Amino acid sequence: MEEVNVHLPDHALGEPIIRLEGVNKFYGQFQVLTGIDLSVRAGERIVVCGPSGSGKSTLIRCINRLEVVQQGKIVVDGIDLTAGGKNVDAVRAEVGMVFQQFNLFPHLTILQNCTLAPMRSRGMSKEQAEDIAMKYLKRVRIPEQANKFPSQLSGGQQQRVAIARALCMSPKIMLFDEPTSALDPEMVKEVLDTMISLAEDGMTMLCVTHEMGFARSVADRVIFMADGRIVEQGPPQEFFGAPKHEKLRQFLGQILSSHQAH
Numbered sequence: 001m002e003e004v005n006v007h008l009p010d011h012a013l014g015e016p017i018i019r020l021e022g023v024n025k026f027y028g029q030f031q032v033l034t035g036i037d038l039s040v041r042a043g044e045r046i047v048v049c050g051p052s053g054s055g056k057s058t059l060i061r062c063i064n065r066l067e068v069v070q071q072g073k074i075v076v077d078g079i080d081l082t083a084g085g086k087n088v089d090a091v092r093a094e095v096g097m098v099f100q101q102f103n104l105f106p107h108l109t110i111l112q113n114c115t116l117a118p119m120r121s122r123g124m125s126k127e128q129a130e131d132i133a134m135k136y137l138k139r140v141r142i143p144e145q146a147n148k149f150p151s152q153l154s155g156g157q158q159q160r161v162a163i164a165r166a167l168c169m170s171p172k173i174m175l176f177d178e179p180t181s182a183l184d185p186e187m188v189k190e191v192l193d194t195m196i197s198l199a200e201d202g203m204t205m206l207c208v209t210h211e212m213g214f215a216r217s218v219a220d221r222v223i224f225m226a227d228g229r230i231v232e233q234g235p236p237q238e239f240f241g242a243p244k245h246e247k248l249r250q251f252l253g254q255i256l257s258s259h260q261a262h
């Protein structure tokens with residue numbers, strides 16, 4: 001990956017927009033998250049990494065309440081997700097999410113995929129929603145695909161549509177759950193470039209990814225999870241240059257050797 005550097009100076013970051021305190025989550029008897037404390041400031045770009053099964057997906061899915069937690073507190077943009085009530089819809093409108101599998105509606109065109117939520121939940125007219133959708137399809141550099149169906153696009157193009165679709169809701173926060181893991185290697189770069197351009201615009205981002213080049217050059221902070229806990233975190237230079245925890249050293253060693261093998 002080319003060297004880009006979009007790190008913000010500390011004073012450029014805003015107030016905390018996401019706050020998790022003492023979060024514990026269980027699937028039945030199995031504790032998947034343990035004692036998670038995390039505060040994310042507006043404009044901050046965070047990469048979450050860690051071994052398979054360490055709870056990374058679960059953690060970010062809790063932030064838009066795709067998962068509920070049994071203990072602790074999660075506050076997103078001032079809305080307490082753990083207080084019950086009608087908070088869920090309000091938060092979902094503020095938080096965009098992009099998944100490993102692009103999750104586009106197969107029977108809708110690219111344009112319709114992008115206009116559906118703004119029309120249904122923001123009450124936009126078709127014309128208004130289409131204007132915004134075209135703006136973001138241009139932004140991810142595929143406006144010419146607007147009238148095609150998802151199956152007619154490459155994986156990388158579908159993932160860029162998924163990003164444009166999320167942006168059409170004007171989210172304050174974007175969550176990415178391994179957005180490049182299902183892509184052929186030649187398509188990874190186009191999706192990472194789209195994410196880099198979002199970062200350059202100051203979007204608050206939490207990304208679960210194994211793309212350590214992206215983490216190095218884009219993240220303000222990298223978080224390492226193991227066994228449902230945040231084990232280590234820090235700015236990329238420190239995180240990669242002087243990992244403290246033995247589990248992180250092992251993880252980085254494995255990632256490095258698997259990249260060298262390819």
Ligand SMILES: Nc1ncnc2c1ncn2[C@@H]1O[C@H](COP(=O)(O)OP(=O)(O)OP(=O)(O)O)[C@@H](O)[C@H]1O
Nearest residue numbers: 027030032050051052053054055056057058059208
């Ligand atoms: N719905 C579920 N019911 C029961 N167990 C689950 C469920 N979802 C996840 N788990 C378990 O919780 C643990 C954490 O899963 P999670 O997907 O959050 O990990 P991850 O770090 O994102 O892993 P990967 O890198 O493989 O995607 C795993 O052991 C998984 O099997």
